[in-house]
Amino acid sequence: MIAFEHVGKRYGGRFEALANIDFRVRRGEMVFLTGHSGAGKSSLLRLIMRLERPSRGRVRVAGHDIDRLHHSQIPFYRRQIGVVFQDHQLLFDRSIFHNVALPLEIQGVEHREAARRVRASLDKVGLLHREAALPIELSGGEQQRVGIARAVVNKPALLLADEPTGNLDPQLSADIMTLFEDFNRIGTTVMVASHDLALIARLRHRTLRLHDGRLVADEEVA
Amino acid sequence: MSRESPPSPRGAHTHRPTSGVRWRAWARHHRTMAVDSGRRLLRRPLGSLLTMLAIAIALVLPAGLWLTLDSARLLDAELEESATLTAYLEIGIEEGEAGRIEEALAAQEGVAGTRLITAAEGMAEFQQALGLRDALTRLESNPLPASVVVRPADPDPEAVRKLAETLEGIPGVDEVRLDLAWLERLRHLAELGQRFTLALGVLFGLGVLLVVGNTIRLAVENRRQEIEVVTLIGATHAFVRRPFLYSGAWFGLGGGLLAWGLLTLGSDWLSAPVSALAASYGASFHLPRLGPEGSTILLGCSTLLGWLGAWIAVNRHLAEIRPR
Secondary structure (H helix, E strand, C coil): CEEEEEEEEEECCCEEEEEEEEEEECCCCEEEEECCCCCCHHHHHHHHCCCCCCCEEEEEECCEEHHHCCCCCHHHHHCCEEEECCCCCCCCCCCHHHHHHHHHHHHCCCHHHHHHHHHHHHHHCCCHHHCCCCHHHCCHHHHHHHHHHHHHCCCCCEEEEECCCCCCCHHHHHHHHHHHHHHHHCCCEEEEECCCHHHHHHHCCEEEEEECCEEEEEECCC | CCCCCCCCCCCCCCCCCCHHHHHHHHHHHHHHHHHHHHHHHHHCHHHHHHHHHHHHHHHHHHHHHHHHHHHHHHHHHHHHHCCCEEEEECCCCCHHHHHHHHHHHHCCCCEEEEEEECHHHHHHHHHHHHCCHHHHHCCCCCCCCCEEEEEECCCCHHHHHHHHHHHHCCCCEEEEEECCHHHHHHHHHHHHHHHHHHHHHHHHHHHHHHHHHHHHHHHHHHCHHHHHHHHHCCCCHHHHHHHHHHHHHHHHHHHHHHHHHHHHHHHHHHHHHHHHHHHHCCCCCCCCCCCHHHHHHHHHHHHHHHHHHHHHHHHHHHCCCCCC
């Protein structure tokens, strides 16, 4: 599903965020990406989302060299990826329902079908009863679940999460991770960047460890 | 026919809905954005009104000048129609002789009509016009020559001047006067006015672009987070641009309507003194009003300018917004 082939990323010609990253993630796998802050986790995710282009090497997603995507194809490429952000990136001027509906609105899904899928998605994260609320009325954990509902409403083949539990207490963090495991169980490829090592160790999934922009460990869990 | 679009040969392919569904979704999004951006303007009524007023003021001046010139052109045509030559005959020519000269003039090519004013008639007109009856009756002989007013077939100044030269060559004609200098001056003035209006129109059109562009730039800045988020989850540039383009068009249309109102009010307010002034010069001239055609052009241009200003602003600023 994801293949990094000797990928390097420099910013401003000097700072080397990533160097010689080489790994593959199979379809349907769940992978943790870990490392100290500044190790390059976010840069790696941004490369997959095609927000950045590699300075060297090649990034292939779903069999395509995404560096060669025409800029007009990029939006359509991004629609295949669900992304969960640490700061959830919800829009505060509209309800939970409309936040989750946003990807479907962008794709022009018909209203009734969109409403059905939004409710299914909110139901999955346990927030169906809050659909009319504004994001500001929700707790941090709930906001993060809305972010997840938005990321999966489109049934993406690949789900990326950047520090999704960054600001949450251990119990809420565990709940969020369980949600990701649920989506992985139905076939979604999941990649979660996190520095919550204790939680990651407990969940027993393959873990990619970054250190100063280098991939220092790739630990498969049997 | 609905069909499943084939996966693109290179690059990612995604589950695409059928073309009919996509078209309906596209039209629906346009409708939604048109209404939504209109509502956004209404949510800040004062700010929106001020922007529209700025647009309206920028439009009123060139539009008003254009209207005035347009009707001045009508006036010009009317004056041209009445452009005549006066051939003064030599002093002392008898009435019978004058009649024959008039016939000779009438027979010339390029002469549409003639009217003889005998020396006596000329004197009578002169006295009446000046109210100098007493002073003039004291003169022993009539100092005025007989004259023939010639209406040229072709009112073009160059043709008229040529005709005047020809007529001057006819025996018995002393001098041919053509009062075209002022007509020509008027025409030059009109042309100057037209160019001036065009230049003003271009400048003020740019002004409208700037006003709308600046407003839209602020709107883009205010919705920066939203733009970043929708870009991250796969919105196309067209999708992001759409609400702003509609805002621009609404601003333009609103400004155009205000300009229309201002023009109508202004023309009502000025019409009485202008007509009176024109009447004092013996012309009938009324300030024109925007007809249906003019109104459509005004509103169309203002809407288009608003849209264009938004387009320029959005494209400039979207390039700067990159999701973090």
